[in-house]
Amino acid sequence: MSELKYSYKYPHPAVTADCVIFGFDGVSIKILLVKRGIEPYKGKWAFPGGFMRIDETSEECAKRELDEETGLKTSSVEQFYTFTDVHRDPRERVITIAHIALVRLSEVKGGDDAEVARWFAQGDIPSLAFDHDHILRMALKTLKERICFEPIGFELLPEVFTMSELQNLYEAILEVKFDRRNFYNKMLKLGILSEAEPRSADASRRTPSKYKFNATKYAELKQKGFRLEF
Amino acid sequence: MSELKYSYKYPHPAVTADCVIFGFDGVSIKILLVKRGIEPYKGKWAFPGGFMRIDETSEECAKRELDEETGLKTSSVEQFYTFTDVHRDPRERVITIAHIALVRLSEVKGGDDAEVARWFAQGDIPSLAFDHDHILRMALKTLKERICFEPIGFELLPEVFTMSELQNLYEAILEVKFDRRNFYNKMLKLGILSEAEPRSADASRRTPSKYKFNATKYAELKQKGFRLEF
DNA sequence: ACAAAAGTGTTAGGCCTACACCCATGA
DNA sequence: TCATGGGTGTAGGCCTAACACTTTTGT
Numbered sequence: 278m279s280e281l282k283y284s285y286k287y288p289h290p291a292v293t294a295d296c297v298i299f300g301f302d303g304v305s306i307k308i309l310l311v312k313r314g315i316e317p318y319k320g321k322w323a324f325p326g327g328f329m330r331i332d333e334t335s336e337e338c339a340k341r342e343l344d345e346e347t348g349l350k351t352s353s354v355e356q357f358y359t360f361t362d363v364h365r366d367p368r369e370r371v372i373t374i375a376h377i378a379l380v381r382l383s384e385v386k387g388g389d390d391a392e393v394a395r396w397f398a399q400g401d402i403p404s405l406a407f408d409h410d411h412i413l414r415m416a417l418k419t420l421k422e423r424i425c426f427e428p429i430g431f432e433l434l435p436e437v438f439t440m441s442e443l444q445n446l447y448e449a450i451l452e453v454k455f456d457r458r459n460f461y462n463k464m465l466k467l468g469i470l471s472e473a474e475p476r477s478a479d480a481s482r483r484t485p486s487k488y489k490f491n492a493t494k495y496a497e498l499k500q501k502g503f504r505l506e507f
Numbered sequence: 508m509s510e511l512k513y514s515y516k517y518p519h520p521a522v523t524a525d526c527v528i529f530g531f532d533g534v535s536i537k538i539l540l541v542k543r544g545i546e547p548y549k550g551k552w553a554f555p556g557g558f559m560r561i562d563e564t565s566e567e568c569a570k571r572e573l574d575e576e577t578g579l580k581t582s583s584v585e586q587f588y589t590f591t592d593v594h595r596d597p598r599e600r601v602i603t604i605a606h607i608a609l610v611r612l613s614e615v616k617g618g619d620d621a622e623v624a625r626w627f628a629q630g631d632i633p634s635l636a637f638d639h640d641h642i643l644r645m646a647l648k649t650l651k652e653r654i655c656f657e658p659i660g661f662e663l664l665p666e667v668f669t670m671s672e673l674q675n676l677y678e679a680i681l682e683v684k685f686d687r688r689n690f691y692n693k694m695l696k697l698g699i700l701s702e703a704e705p706r707s708a709d710a711s712r713r714t715p716s717k718y719k720f721n722a723t724k725y726a727e728l729k730q731k732g733f734r735l736e737f
Numbered sequence: 738a739c740a741a742a743a744g745t746g747t748t749a750g751g752c753c754t755a756c757a758c759c760c761a762t763g764a
Numbered sequence: 765t766c767a768t769g770g771g772t773g774t775a776g777g778c779c780t781a782a783c784a785c786t787t788t789t790g791t
Contacts, residue, residue, distance in 0.1 A: 281516055292602060359589040363563070370561050370562075372522060458755095458756085463753085483770065688745075688782095715744090716744085
């Protein structure tokens with residue numbers, strides 16, 4: 278058994294990092310899944326992820342695996358829960374540190390191989406490998422909570438966006454409908470939006486105003502602690 | 508090296524579960540620490556915790572270690588973050604799943620050995636072993652967030668308590684001061700408090716009313732999703 | 738007597754919610 | 765021409781925040 282090179286006095290679980298990747302296409306939340314090429318659960322869809330190396334943090338691992346499996350390079354992933362059920366992996370004891378990443382679909386270049394990695398609409402997720410259905414439920418719950426404390430939505434939208442797009446995003450994540458005028462007022466009052474370009478004179482009334490995220494204002498607000506009420 | 512009985516093809520980190528235990532003595536938040544009896548960090552204070560067995564979840568591990576090291580039996584611990592810095596333990600690669608538990612000091616029987624396990628007031632915490640200072644900061648932040656969504660305060664107070672005690676608890680956790688009348692009104696309006704005993708006729712005006720937590724009302728509220736605004 | 742704790746109610750301002758009309762465009 | 769999307773403002777109600785006095789008790 279010369280391949281079992283790493284020995285310990287006590288049993289050690291294996292540790293993986295998984296990545297729930299959210300995107301937004303203007304209508305619905307999308308989730309990136311990869312199709313498993315090996316057993317167990319060969320052929321089933323799962324979140325990108327893999328075994329943590331001994332010299333990397335869970336965030337580094339999540340980013341590395343994400344890149345390796347989907348070609349997606351993202352700057353920030355954030356852990357949200359660690360799943361430790363004893364039998365969650367049939368091979369050996371594996372715990373997984375689950376992460377969330379938000380990406381702009383507009384910046385994702387066409388997938389390398391749609392047979393291997395694909396975006397699924399939130400309402401259209403197949404049954405997943407391992408306990409990934411459970412992980413997904415927790416990730417969606419975490420996303421709902423976070424969007425009320427941090428303007429994470431801006432990481433899902435293009436740099437410049439319309440108010441309707443922003444509203445659609447909030448409605449998709451929180452699964453509620455808002456009054457359009459009230460949403461406008463609330464967002465503008467918050468002060469973290471800037472008009473991307475003053476409405477040009479020739480803009481017809483039909484042309485929506487474009488906004489972008491004002492990071493300076495957001496930093497100020499975050500100092501004082503703020504909350505988006507919905 | 509016959510004692511290295513557990514071998515793997517790839518290196519596995521060790522996994523521990525640590526437990527940040529909060530109590531409340533009516534004035535300030537207390538945190539339970541244990542003094543390390545072995546290297547590394549021998550003699551330093553740390554959170555109770557230890558290596559996860561191969562057949563237990565992180566919550567089970569946290570509860571078991573808590574009992575073993577402090578004699579405290581608690582029914583619920585909840586993980587809040589997993590610390591994966593590569594060098595957080597000088598012995599080997601160790602990641603720790605950190606948990607929070609809330610206990611009623613009134614139900615804790617006198618500590619077995621104050622030299623080994625002791626309650627420290629929040630403002631009076633010594634420098635801790637490993638990265639436990641960091642863990643503590645995160646735990647306090649998590650506690651602040653949770654208290655706004657769930658009436659976790661009731662797990663820290665005796666079953667029957669006065670409004671002032673409740674207010675003191677919120678002020679201690681959130682590190683702010685509230686107007687007494689507004690706090691009364693807000694809490695009563697929430698509807699999750701019941702008067703423990705109708706004010707007896709001979710109660711002087713100085714005698715505070717006693718309340719207890721109304722679990723039924725809370726369950727209803729939680730269904731609809733609620734939030735304590737502070 | 739004085740300080741400390743507890744009970745109690747009002748007011749003003751801000752925020753939330755609900756709601757309607759007009760214009761421009763594309764089908 | 766009709767449906768759709770976008771821009772815009774107001775009125776009522778609720779909640780919040782600020783605020784003072786009285787009673788009792790212990791020192």
